[in-house]
Amino acid sequence: MAASARVPTADGKDVFSMRIISASNYEGMSRKAASLLAAQVVFKRDSVLGLATGSTPLGIYRCLIDWYQQGILDFSAVHSVNLDEYCGLSPEHDQSYAYYMDSNFFRHINIQKENTHIPDGLAEDPDGEGARYDALIRSLGGTDIQLLGIGHTGHIGFNEPAPQFVKPTHRVELNRKTIEANARFFASEADVPRYAVTMGIGSIMAAKKILLAANGEGKAEILYEAFFGPITPQVPASILQLHPDVTVVADEAALQVIGEKAPEAMKGC
Numbered sequence: 001m002a003a004s005a006r007v008p009t010a011d012g013k014d015v016f017s018m019r020i021i022s023a024s025n026y027e028g029m030s031r032k033a034a035s036l037l038a039a040q041v042v043f044k045r046d047s048v049l050g051l052a053t054g055s056t057p058l059g060i061y062r063c064l065i066d067w068y069q070q071g072i073l074d075f076s077a078v079h080s081v082n083l084d085e086y087c088g089l090s091p092e093h094d095q096s097y098a099y100y101m102d103s104n105f106f107r108h109i110n111i112q113k114e115n116t117h118i119p120d121g122l123a124e125d126p127d128g129e130g131a132r133y134d135a136l137i138r139s140l141g142g143t144d145i146q147l148l149g150i151g152h153t154g155h156i157g158f159n160e161p162a163p164q165f166v167k168p169t170h171r172v173e174l175n176r177k178t179i180e181a182n183a184r185f186f187a188s189e190a191d192v193p194r195y196a197v198t199m200g201i202g203s204i205m206a207a208k209k210i211l212l213a214a215n216g217e218g219k220a221e222i223l224y225e226a227f228f229g230p231i232t233p234q235v236p237a238s239i240l241q242l243h244p245d246v247t248v249v250a251d252e253a254a255l256q257v258i259g260e261k262a263p264e265a266m267k268g269c
């Protein structure tokens, strides 16, 4: 079910309208989020999809692969731009995001390899790489829909809590909590890269549509803070309150705190 959250300003105007789509569990969240990406590709064959890694989107990619295999979806004209990549990992490293995207999605569908884009984690000049990546996204006509997960710190991409929002794609030092959270994918915490290249807040906000997926009770508090707390670079996802087209697809566990503290946003959900 879907509901939409309107936040009135002092003069009574709505400043944003975020849709919340609730699912009973991870599988349901995955199917609902995947169906929004699928609709985008059906409506526009040459869509530019902004993609994410991590555990949240795995079920979404499984659904899209399934629908491709059933002949429902065609990715031959699609372009993709990923949010981020660890610094220092080559695309062949099994924990690089390039490897993740290939093994969990790209190699199972008919997207053209040259149409898939991920920041270069090996770039010697990370600032130059950021500028190249933002120019590339612009040259594709911009991102039609950006899929996001949310970190426990409130990060989107690898934009960690900071004194200010950083707009362009840039190199970033990972937050301690993020390193701990991502250590589960590496042999040890010491192996987790300390830096990443990430789309900046401006690069993410430039997407025409945002689709944020979240599951599990571990995301419940930060999801509430991001969409109902103050807009602050200390909770980077809170900037999404200023985006005109945001859909949050989450399971009941992740929506628990919103349900308790902002029940009006969940009406019809």
Ligand code: F6R
Residues within 6 Å of the ligand: 051, 052, 053, 054, 055, 056, 057, 083, 084, 148, 149, 150, 151, 152, 155, 156, 157, 158
């Ligand atoms: C991944 C990314 C991150 C993740 C976030 C949530 O490309 O940019 O922001 O979306 O860390 O990760 P999971 O889904 O593993 O909880």
